[in-house]
Amino acid sequence: MDEQQVEDIVKCSDCASRNLTRDETRGEVICDDCGLVLEDNVIDQGAEWRVFSPEQGDQRARTGAPMTVMLHDKGLSTDIDWQNKDYSGKTINSRYRSQFYRMRKWQKRSRVSNATERNLAMALAELDRMASRLELPKSVREAAAVNYKKAVDKRLIRGRSIEGVAAASLYAACRQCGVPRTLDEIG
Structure with missing residues (x-):
């Protein structure tokens, strides 16, 4: 109902x-x-605010970041924050800092568990860097990421440089989105 x-x-x-x-x-x-x-079984359509500290009550954040094609895992993985603070904002004592450092390192390793994911992560970072330098809009960046992922899926990457395929993906995305850029500008 x-x-x-x-x-x-x-x-x-x-x-x-x-x-x-x-x-x-x-x-x-x-x-x-x-x-x-x-x-019975009436679905509550209201907001579901999760607050763990008084400071978070003002933010009223309901969800995390949206999915994005600009990250190799679409932004769905969890990151251990680099600020050395716990959930309430208190600084983690020095006894646990090295443990958190190791946890962060292993968490990053687990996100890119195989060569394809590592390649994709590096390529998407390179795409973002190139697109930033050219001041391209988000839509072009996302189209370029989709193009690169299609090339990976079709196994066209092997034997080619990440920079070269990323540049080709970016050029194709510019053409698809109607953003005028020459090969010289991209390369």
């Missing part, structure tokens, strides 16, 4: 009472007089 249908319930079908309560935690609409559950 969708939100509008739940709001349309104005009286109990059993006792005709209009004293209805919406239990958000259980997802139910309940009659206060007879206790009949008029609707």
